[in-house]
Amino acid sequence: MSKTTIKNEQNFVKNKPYYESVGDEVAVFTAAYENQLPILLKGPTGCGKTRFIEYMAWHLKLPMVTVACHDDLTASDLIGRYLIKGGETVWIDGPLTSAVRHGYICYLDEIVEARKDTSVVIHPLCDGRRLLPIEKLGELLEAPGSFCLAISYNPGYQSVLKDLKQSTRQRFVALEFDYPDAATEEAIVIKESGVDEPTAHKLVKLGHMTRNLKGNGLEEGASTRLLVNAGKLIHSNVAPVHAVDTAISQALTDEPDMFQAVHELSRSIF
Amino acid sequence: MSNQSRQNLLYRIRIQKDLEKIVGPALDRLSNLDAVISMIANLNDRQQVFIYQWAGLIAESNTELAAHFVSFAPEAFDSMIDADVQKWIDLFLKNYDNHGLGKAITSLEDISGFTIAQKNKGVRCSLQQTSVFLQHFIRGLGGRELKISGNDETYTNTEGLFLPESISLFPQPKQNFTVYKLTAAHLWAQTWYGTWRIQVLEKLTAEYNDQKSLNIFNRLESIRLNYRIARDFPGLSREFSEFENRDPKVVALWKLWQDRANDLRSPTATAIDTIGNIRHFEDIDMPALQSYQGEIFLDRIRETMLSRIEQEQIAFQKSLDKLRDDNAPKDETDDDFVAKQMLEVSDGDSDDGEPSETNFQLTLDGQPIELSDDLKNLAGSIMQDFGEIPDQYMDPMEQGEYSDALLSQNGESEGDTDPDLNETGTFQYDEWDCTRQRFREDFCTLRELVVPPGDEGFISETLEKYRGALRVIKKCFEAVLGESRPQRRQPDGDDIDLDAIVNAHVDMALGKDMSDHLYTKYRNQERNVAVMFMVDMSGSTLGWVNNAERESLVLLCEALQLLGDRYAIYGFSGRTNKRCEVYSIKDFKENYSLEVRQRISGIRPKAYTRMGVAIRHLGQILQKTHARTKLLITLSDGRPEDYGGYKGQYGIEDTRHALLEMKQSGVHAFCITIDSEAQEYLPHMYGTANYAVIDEVEKLPLKVADIYRRLTT
Numbered sequence: 013m014s015k016t017t018i019k020n021e022q023n024f025v026k027n028k029p030y031y032e033s034v035g036d037e038v039a040v041f042t043a044a045y046e047n048q049l050p051i052l053l054k055g056p057t058g059c060g061k062t063r064f065i066e067y068m069a070w071h072l073k074l075p076m077v078t079v080a081c082h083d084d085l086t087a088s089d090l091i092g093r094y095l096i097k098g099g100e101t102v103w104i105d106g107p108l109t110s111a112v113r114h115g116y117i118c119y120l121d122e123i124v125e126a127r128k129d130t131s132v133v134i135h136p137l138c139d140g141r142r143l144l145p146i147e148k149l150g151e152l153l154e155a156p157g158s159f160c161l162a163i164s165y166n167p168g169y170q171s172v173l174k175d176l177k178q179s180t181r182q183r184f185v186a187l188e189f190d191y192p193d194a195a196t197e198e199a200i201v202i203k204e205s206g207v208d209e210p211t212a213h214k215l216v217k218l219g220h221m222t223r224n225l226k227g228n229g230l231e232e233g234a235s236t237r238l239l240v241n242a243g244k245l246i247h248s249n250v251a252p253v254h255a256v257d258t259a260i261s262q263a264l265t266d267e268p269d270m271f272q273a274v275h276e277l278s279r280s281i282f
Numbered sequence: 283m284s285n286q287s288r289q290n291l292l293y294r295i296r297i298q299k300d301l302e303k304i305v306g307p308a309l310d311r312l313s314n315l316d317a318v319i320s321m322i323a324n325l326n327d328r329q330q331v332f333i334y335q336w337a338g339l340i341a342e343s344n345t346e347l348a349a350h351f352v353s354f355a356p357e358a359f360d361s362m363i364d365a366d367v368q369k370w371i372d373l374f375l376k377n378y379d380n381h382g383l384g385k386a387i388t389s390l391e392d393i394s395g396f397t398i399a400q401k402n403k404g405v406r407c408s409l410q411q412t413s414v415f416l417q418h419f420i421r422g423l424g425g426r427e428l429k430i431s432g433n434d435e436t437y438t439n440t441e442g443l444f445l446p447e448s449i450s451l452f453p454q455p456k457q458n459f460t461v462y463k464l465t466a467a468h469l470w471a472q473t474w475y476g477t478w479r480i481q482v483l484e485k486l487t488a489e490y491n492d493q494k495s496l497n498i499f500n501r502l503e504s505i506r507l508n509y510r511i512a513r514d515f516p517g518l519s520r521e522f523s524e525f526e527n528r529d530p531k532v533v534a535l536w537k538l539w540q541d542r543a544n545d546l547r548s549p550t551a552t553a554i555d556t557i558g559n560i561r562h563f564e565d566i567d568m569p570a571l572q573s574y575q576g577e578i579f580l581d582r583i584r585e586t587m588l589s590r591i592e593q594e595q596i597a598f599q600k601s602l603d604k605l606r607d608d609n610a611p612k613d614e615t616d617d618d619f620v621a622k623q624m625l626e627v628s629d630g631d632s633d634d635g636e637p638s639e640t641n642f643q644l645t646l647d648g649q650p651i652e653l654s655d656d657l658k659n660l661a662g663s664i665m666q667d668f669g670e671i672p673d674q675y676m677d678p679m680e681q682g683e684y685s686d687a688l689l690s691q692n693g694e695s696e697g698d699t700d701p702d703l704n705e706t707g708t709f710q711y712d713e714w715d716c717t718r719q720r721f722r723e724d725f726c727t728l729r730e731l732v733v734p735p736g737d738e739g740f741i742s743e744t745l746e747k748y749r750g751a752l753r754v755i756k757k758c759f760e761a762v763l764g765e766s767r768p769q770r771r772q773p774d775g776d777d778i779d780l781d782a783i784v785n786a787h788v789d790m791a792l793g794k795d796m797s798d799h800l801y802t803k804y805r806n807q808e809r810n811v812a813v814m815f816m817v818d819m820s821g822s823t824l825g826w827v828n829n830a831e832r833e834s835l836v837l838l839c840e841a842l843q844l845l846g847d848r849y850a851i852y853g854f855s856g857r858t859n860k861r862c863e864v865y866s867i868k869d870f871k872e873n874y875s876l877e878v879r880q881r882i883s884g885i886r887p888k889a890y891t892r893m894g895v896a897i898r899h900l901g902q903i904l905q906k907t908h909a910r911t912k913l914l915i916t917l918s919d920g921r922p923e924d925y926g927g928y929k930g931q932y933g934i935e936d937t938r939h940a941l942l943e944m945k946q947s948g949v950h951a952f953c954i955t956i957d958s959e960a961q962e963y964l965p966h967m968y969g970t971a972n973y974a975v976i977d978e979v980e981k982l983p984l985k986v987a988d989i990y991r992r993l994t995t
């Protein structure tokens with residue numbers, strides 16, 4: 013009666029994703045994977061966590077199941093549930109169960125957003141046991157060697173109440189991500205958006221300026237993602253200052269004074 | 283005498299008589315009375331009536347002023363529109379009310395000044411409108427925090443930018459706004475491109491401390507800075523040229539100076555090179571300053587820099603000492619060993635004169651160390667002053683130096699009491715002694731004091747600074763009230779719980795019992811919360827922590843007003859068990875009144891952190907209030923610490939014990955701290971889930987309200 017909601021082919025990362033390595037994260041991830049250790053990716057938004065895991069999936073030649081966690085996501089959403097079909101009850105595997113069955117990578121994005129009970133279901137998966145109990149089926153799934161659990165978590169945002177519990181986080185090998193250094197970030201912006209080097213240089217400089225404002229009117233500075241987005245607009249012939257306004261400043265703030273400050277900062281370098 | 287002129291004469295006599303009646307003998311003392319009367323005679327009826335009316339009103343305050351008014355009124359009607367005449371009257375009357383007759387007459391007589399100001403009104407740009415923007419802008423440019431404030435003189439002292447209250451140099455408000463931006467950026471450039479390195483300051487003080495040399499230095503340095511700005515900020519540079527003085531003579535002079543000081547137009551030129559040029563410019567004319575250039579006040583810079591350098595050296599050495607301590611092998615307790623560790627700094631290549639905080643790297647015994655943001659900022663600031671981290675900064679500090687420095691900054695000395703604090707009571711408390719595993723009875727003497735009111739401006743500044751954030755916070759708090767949280771799987775309720783029904787079906791199909799908890803309820807749980815905020819007022823909060831604490835309280839109070847939760851705020855500190863102190867800022871009965879606001883502003887760092895006794899005392903106050911949920915929230919910056927052995931395990935255990943006592947009596951305790959090491963002891967004291975570490979002080983104000991909301995929903 014078990015059925016999977018996920019088809020194998022769709023989850024293969026076919027083309028090599030562009031990923032600019034910033035340290036030894038590829039080696040560490042690989043080592044953790046070989047030792048069947050779960051991995052926690054920590055870092056601010058838009059710094060390349062998702063891109064990295066895609067790259068690793070390609071690198072390890074494994075299909076990947078991604079779950080974007082939200083505050084209504086329950087354990088059954090991960091594990092699976094009975095549905096009623098034509099008077100019959102049918103069991104449907106959740107994404108986590110399906111990844112465990114087939115030995116895929118399961119990537120739980122922004123795990124802290126999910127309900128508390130979700131972290132409990134991953135506990136037995138993350139220690140030496142590597143088990144996923146499916147209570148409703150009375151089944152105890154054992155993860156095959158190729159299965160890999162990765163979760164992401166942005167320490168900047170979450171609240172005390174939603175903070176990852178020690179008992180959860182201490183099961184993971186943690187890889188810390190931050191915005192790459194200026195030279196690497198420039199390379200990323202060039203490669204991802206197609207702008208020339210001087211423009212990328214300026215975009216990265218602007219990124220640093222907005223990061224100076226973090227905690228002082230801005231919750232976060234501009235992420236690599238925003239810099240890439242602005243670069244794409246510029247590459248499509250949008251005037252740089254306008255591109256920055258729309259792709260970066262508007263995304264960062266609704267405050268008129270702050271918007272103007274970012275606007276003037278970009279005008280000062282372009 | 284013709285009939286016509288006879289008529290005229292009579293008319294003028296009548297006017298004079300009328301005015302005398304209104305103003306009295308002061309009128310006759312006017313030297314130009316005849317001329318004035320003739321001019322009034324030429325005004326239209328409405329204008330004349332206006333003068334009579336106002337002369338009468340002014341005479342009620344002061345007849346001298348009324349007579350002056352009469353003598354200047356015709357000129358006023360002559361040089362401005364009627365509506366402005368009214369504003370002119372308002373202005374000199376306001377001056378009369380606030381500053382007396384002399385000032386009133388001066389402003390009354392300055393009709394041309396008034397008309398110019400009036401014309402500028404539409405084009406003027408004020409600092410008040412622009413300061414929030416400017417603060418963000420300058421912060422974005424980077425470097426040490428520079429506070430923007432208004433002043434008659436435009437300059438920087440390396441910690442603040444002083445700008446005019448308003449600018450009306452150009453016909454468009456937008457242009458004047460740009461002048462603000464350019465002026466601030468140009469002053470910022472001084473602090474960023476090394477105009478005020480300590481070597482420069484010293485050389486100027488020793489050899490060129492006269493106004494003329496400083497004026498020359500200012501202009502030459504400006505040539506160097508403009509070159510650097512043009513390389514790094516082409517957009518700014520374009521605007522600088524747009525706003526340059528177009529007078530051909532000035533243009534020619536600047537050109538001459540630039541050509542003569544061409545060596546300064548290089549990425550490697552420093553302010554020392556600028557000084558080297560001063561002598562060559564003593565005999566040629568000086569170009570006028572551009573609209574965006576400020577002045578230089580060497581003594582003010584000197585004062586600020588020297589005191590900062592001293593403080594930062596202490597703070598830096600202390601941080602390094604801590605790093606050494608923390609990285610010392612745990613089993614080595616020998617103090618000498620600590621000093622033997624090799625801390626080294628490499629501050630990158632800063633030949634280009636730009637402070638390169640990002641290149642700053644610290645190594646301990648060859649291993650690079652991850653630095654906290656605070657320490658990075660501190661190092662950045664030191665490099666702005668020196669261009670490097672001076673060697674002596676790397677030396678371990680003499681024991682006890684830090685606390686002495688703190689004491690002198692507090693203006694406190696051991697043994698004396700603060701006369702400015704009103705004592706409201708004395709209490710005795712037990713203290714838990716973990717080594718003996720029992721209480722020391724009545725060991726602590728605690729006094730309850732009231733925080734003296736502080737400057738109220740702080741509150742409005744904070745509200746202004748966090749205007750946007752506060753709106754967001756308030757929205758969230760309102761959402762708490764409006765929120766109806768669905769309660770699932772209820773035996774009855776407002777809606778059917780589909781998940782529960784499906785599950786029940788499954789159970790039924792499997793032949794199990796079917797649950798009847800099939801409903802969802804949307805009910806607002808009524809809030810019944812009392813919360814006690816306990817604020818760390820120990821000496822280590824001196825500076826931005828203290829500021830952040832006060833700002834946090836302001837935002838919190840604003841937000842709490844919405845929820846209607848009962849709350850009290852107390853500070854705590856003390857020195858030894860005999861002098862434990864809590865400081866009342868707001869008790870449960872008080873409203874968020876002016877006094878409370880002033881007290882928040884008046885919170886100042888005191889001495890040490892004996893936490894246990896403060897928790898016991900404030901916990902008791904909390905217990906006496908009636909509420910279903912009682913919360914004790916501590917804002918702190920470090921571990922418990924006081925004279926006489928109250929440190930390390932002893933302090934932590936007493937605090938933990940006090941918290942356990944609270945828990946038993948139904949009080950939930952939570953701690954918000956900025957101590958990055960809190961992980962080491964807070965879980966033990968407060969329990970794993972009952973604390974939050976804020977990694978950046980600046981975040982505290984925003985976080986505290988947020989945490990509170992989440993804790994209570």
Ligand SMILES: Nc1ncnc2c1ncn2[C@@H]1O[C@H](COP(=O)(O)OP(=O)(O)OP(=O)(O)O)[C@@H](O)[C@H]1O
Pocket residue numbers: 030031032033034055056057058059060061062063064166192200204236237240
């Ligand atoms: N190291 C990198 N190599 C290549 N591209 C990168 C790198 N870092 C960031 N990027 C770019 O930034 C974009 C955003 O990265 P990504 O989506 O991985 O962020 P994230 O960390 O997952 O953010 P979030 O927490 O918001 O999900 C990518 O699409 C890519 O263009």
Ligand SMILES: [Mg+2]
Pocket residue numbers: 061062063121
């Ligand atoms: Mg992502």
